[in-house]
Each structure stands twice: as C-alpha cells, then as structure tokens.
Amino acid sequence: EVQLVESGGGLVQPGGSLRLSCAASGFTVSSNYMSWVRQAPGKGLEWVSVIYSGGSTYYADSVKGRFTISRDNSKNTLYLQMNSLRAEDTAVYYCAREGYDSRGATDYWGQGTLVTVSS
Amino acid sequence: QSALTQPASVSGSPGQSITISCTGTSSDVGGYNYVSWYQQHPGKAPKLMIYDVSNRPSGVSNRFSGSKSGNTASLTISGLQAEDEADYYCSSYTSSSTLVFGTGTKVTVL
Secondary structure, eight states, X not given: OOEXXXXXXXXXXXXXXXXXXXXXXXXXXXXXXEEXXXXXXXSOEEEEEEEOTTSOEEEOTTXXXXXXXXXXXXXXXXXXXXXXXXXXXXXXXXXXXXXXTSSSOEEEEXXXXXXXXXX | OOOBBOOSEEEEOTTOOEEEEEEOOTTTTTTOSOEEEEEEOTTXXXXXXXXXXXXXXXXXXXXXXXXXXXXXXXXEEOSOOGGGOEEEEXXXXXXXXXXXXXXXXEEEEO
C-alpha cells in the first residue's frame, strides 16, 4: 500500500528555517516524480516544487532561492528545506507522488503538515 | 506562474449536470494535454479525479469527465450527488517544467 507521511511542521519566526520530511512506503521515491504542494488557511492549492526521478528540480517563483527539495534514497524519504521563511509561507504542506507516466497527475498525497510563520 | 482561472462557485440540484471551467494560456493548458482535476473535501487531502485532460483513475466514478478546447479545460459532473459537494481544482503542466493550479471552485449541491 502506498503511503506518504509528512513531518517537521511547526511554528517558526519570520526569517527562520524548517525542514519538512515525507516518508514514503509502498513505492520507491527515487523512481517517481515527487512534489510539494501547499495550501494556506482557507485558500487554494499552490504548487511549490518537484524533483524528477533523474534528480532535476524545479520551484515556484514564490519560493525559488529559499526552498530546496531533495530526497534520501536510502531512507525513501523526500525533504523540503525552507529558509528565510515569511508569513505568507504559512500553510499546510503536502508531499505528493506523480503517477500515470504523466506530468501533474498526483495520485497519492500525504496528510499534510502545518507550517506557521509568526513572531 | 499565474494561477489558472476557475469560477469561484458552481451549484446544481441532485441529478443535474454541472461544468467547471479552467482557463489558462498557451504556455500551460493550451500547450499540453497534462491537465488534471482534483476534488477536496474540508480538512482532507486532494483526490485525483481526472488526469491527462480526460482520463479517469481507477475507482473514480464515470460521472466525472474532462475535456479541453484551446486554453480552457472543463470538468463535468453528471448526475450530481450530495457527496460531490467539495472544492475542485484544476492543474496544468507548464512550459517552465512547473505545475500550476487553478483558483478553485466550490461546488454546492442544492
């Protein structure tokens, strides 16, 4: 059974850093395109970043230069390192797997982890 | 990376059909057949309903269908049921190798 379990969220001050983790089971992270998607309270979905199976990474303009997506193949885990956090980064962060040999067809999602940026 | 445009709300009575539009540009919706649709109930993670414009994942009701014309994609829900009341989001691959979501549509079953 495919499962994605995020962790690492919490309260952080503006300008601070946080690293989110997403532990996967039932499939191999390194063989799939893996994304982070966030949702601010009461708002819509916002795509954040993707890492391809080949290792290429892409970011939304809103986080480029501040966030870094990575994976640990030995732990089958996806990460999102978030630096220089701003109030507008407050959101539930979901990790997700792209499937169906397509782009953007996110077939499995984690339960989400809440990041709150506030002083 | 502007969000794709969706109507804020759509409503219908049980048994009716409704259509949600998703308008982008030639750099996203119009340029690729990589449009997906998601259903999200309050407090839950999104669920994939349609991928590659018109394909349904296994287990998704055939009451859900997708299409695309030019820069606008559409999701149609036929035989509307109470459980269909949720938020719906489209997404598209873009020419920058990124993804972009729509603004979201709240579906209300009257």
